[in-house]
Amino acid sequence: MEITRPLDLLNSAKDKKVMVELKNGKQFVGKLVAFDMHINTVLDEAEEMENGETKRKIGKVFLRGDTIILISPSD
Amino acid sequence: MEITRPLDLLNSAKDKKVMVELKNGKQFVGKLVAFDMHINTVLDEAEEMENGETKRKIGKVFLRGDTIILISPSD
Amino acid sequence: MEITRPLDLLNSAKDKKVMVELKNGKQFVGKLVAFDMHINTVLDEAEEMENGETKRKIGKVFLRGDTIILISPSD
Amino acid sequence: MEITRPLDLLNSAKDKKVMVELKNGKQFVGKLVAFDMHINTVLDEAEEMENGETKRKIGKVFLRGDTIILISPSD
Amino acid sequence: MEITRPLDLLNSAKDKKVMVELKNGKQFVGKLVAFDMHINTVLDEAEEMENGETKRKIGKVFLRGDTIILISPSD
Amino acid sequence: MEITRPLDLLNSAKDKKVMVELKNGKQFVGKLVAFDMHINTVLDEAEEMENGETKRKIGKVFLRGDTIILISPSD
Amino acid sequence: MEITRPLDLLNSAKDKKVMVELKNGKQFVGKLVAFDMHINTVLDEAEEMENGETKRKIGKVFLRGDTIILISPSD
Numbered sequence: 437m438e439i440t441r442p443l444d445l446l447n448s449a450k451d452k453k454v455m456v457e458l459k460n461g462k463q464f465v466g467k468l469v470a471f472d473m474h475i476n477t478v479l480d481e482a483e484e485m486e487n488g489e490t491k492r493k494i495g496k497v498f499l500r501g502d503t504i505i506l507i508s509p510s511d
Numbered sequence: 512m513e514i515t516r517p518l519d520l521l522n523s524a525k526d527k528k529v530m531v532e533l534k535n536g537k538q539f540v541g542k543l544v545a546f547d548m549h550i551n552t553v554l555d556e557a558e559e560m561e562n563g564e565t566k567r568k569i570g571k572v573f574l575r576g577d578t579i580i581l582i583s584p585s586d
Numbered sequence: 587m588e589i590t591r592p593l594d595l596l597n598s599a600k601d602k603k604v605m606v607e608l609k610n611g612k613q614f615v616g617k618l619v620a621f622d623m624h625i626n627t628v629l630d631e632a633e634e635m636e637n638g639e640t641k642r643k644i645g646k647v648f649l650r651g652d653t654i655i656l657i658s659p660s661d
Numbered sequence: 662m663e664i665t666r667p668l669d670l671l672n673s674a675k676d677k678k679v680m681v682e683l684k685n686g687k688q689f690v691g692k693l694v695a696f697d698m699h700i701n702t703v704l705d706e707a708e709e710m711e712n713g714e715t716k717r718k719i720g721k722v723f724l725r726g727d728t729i730i731l732i733s734p735s736d
Numbered sequence: 737m738e739i740t741r742p743l744d745l746l747n748s749a750k751d752k753k754v755m756v757e758l759k760n761g762k763q764f765v766g767k768l769v770a771f772d773m774h775i776n777t778v779l780d781e782a783e784e785m786e787n788g789e790t791k792r793k794i795g796k797v798f799l800r801g802d803t804i805i806l807i808s809p810s811d
Numbered sequence: 812m813e814i815t816r817p818l819d820l821l822n823s824a825k826d827k828k829v830m831v832e833l834k835n836g837k838q839f840v841g842k843l844v845a846f847d848m849h850i851n852t853v854l855d856e857a858e859e860m861e862n863g864e865t866k867r868k869i870g871k872v873f874l875r876g877d878t879i880i881l882i883s884p885s886d
Numbered sequence: 887m888e889i890t891r892p893l894d895l896l897n898s899a900k901d902k903k904v905m906v907e908l909k910n911g912k913q914f915v916g917k918l919v920a921f922d923m924h925i926n927t928v929l930d931e932a933e934e935m936e937n938g939e940t941k942r943k944i945g946k947v948f949l950r951g952d953t954i955i956l957i958s959p960s961d
Binding site for chain 1: 833835844845846847851852853857869870871872873874875877878
């Protein structure tokens with residue numbers, strides 16, 4: 437899949453594992469289920485990470501777009 | 512229910528227990544009563560949590576969307 | 587009154603006592619007189635609270651919506 | 662004058678003394694001369710207050726709306 | 737000149753000396769050359785002030801509106 | 812390529828190495844794959860840098876535009 | 887060139903040396919190549935300054951408008 441617009445990367449990562457970093461420094465990993473143009477994002481099987489370790493498991497989660505710094509596919 | 516847009520997760524969580532985290536670090540749990548596209552959110556039977564313990568019970572509460580980091584259904 | 591949109595809670599709380607928390611940590615209680623879609627809010631008989639005690643009485647007050655975290659009806 | 666929208670309170674306070682609090686913690690008192698829908702506000706005979714004492718007199722002043730937390734009529 | 741809208745004060749201060757305070761706490765004095773509805777502002781013969789003393793002279797300067805707290809005419 | 816609008820610089824840097832600085836102080840280098848008018852940006856072969864050293868390799872990454880301070884082509 | 891709108895100052899400074907200050911306190915000097923209504927700005931031959939000394943040379947750089955406090959032509 438060719439990426440010509442930023443959201444193309446997120447589209448190509450749907451149903452795959454991603455890492456999300458928030459403005460408050462928190463990191464989540466999980467399966468990317470949905471996102472919109474505001475970058476509001478839903479993860480499934482989400483885990484909050486700290487120093488590479490799972491801090492807590494939160495399952496499905498809605499992340500408000502304006503709190504997100506970056507989203508990176510895991511592979 | 513299939514989730515294709517981020518707000519679908521919130522729709523599927525209506526009338527169910529959710530956990531909400533705010534930018535100031537506060538956590539609330541309560542029944543999700545209503546939300547809108549700004550993620551303004553109303554909880555019922557809401558409790559402010561601290562380290563997994565109930566800090567105070569506040570009943571019905573309107574949370575302004577731009578203060579919300581994440582919303583996670585409890586089950 | 588059924589609450590289907592977040593502002594319905596505020597409508598149902600008109601002329602009643604509410605508690606408002608601001609982003610700077612301040613708390614106000616007072617009678618909810620008016621609000622708009624930006625959540626700009628007017629309270630009457632407003633008091634600034636600190637640790638459950640009245641810190642000062644300020645009567646009528648206009649609160650700019652973008653400084654508000656939450657609004658909770660007192661009953 | 663009945664207040665049905667938040668700006669009605671500001672309209673009723675025109676040409677009267679108000680207290681304005683800013684996000685940086687500063688307080689101003691002065692005569693409310695003008696405001697707009699962004700809550701950009703002009704005071705006349707404005708004084709910056711600190712702990713209830715006049716810190717400096719600044720006369721006419723334009724306050725940018727997005728820095729304002731609250732506006733309260735003095736009487 | 738009567739002031740009925742907040743920008744009227746800035747219009748009446750054109751080509752006159754004003755004091756501008758920014759969100760980062762800095763103060764500038766200079767001749768008000770231009771402004772727009774975002775309160776983007778141009779000063780000429782601008783000086784950054786600190787405790788009432790000139791800290792540095794910067795001549796013409798464009799100040800982005802969303803960094804401005806207040807603008808006060810000097811007379 | 813002549814640069815008449817700011818985004819022209821980003822267009823001329825497509826598929827080339829760029830350095831991106833975020834509001835939280837983090838620096839990334841990587842190949843600029845895509846950007847949009849919000850400055851949402853996708854890098855490939857991205858590395859987080861600290862004091863000129865690679866801190867971690869993150870491959871493809873979506874950076875939300877409102878967290879970006881600057882983007883500079885490497886050559 | 888007469889300046890009647892704030893952006894006129896930036897237009898008159900095109901291809902000339904300017905100083906740019908960012909919200910994070912950083913200063914850049916460089917040749918003003920382009921800007922837009924959001925004050926997104928491109929500098930060429932840009933240098934980051936610290937206490938009046940060159941800290942690093944970064945050549946061409948895109949600065950996101952909402953991080954900019956002020957832009958001042960050097961002459």
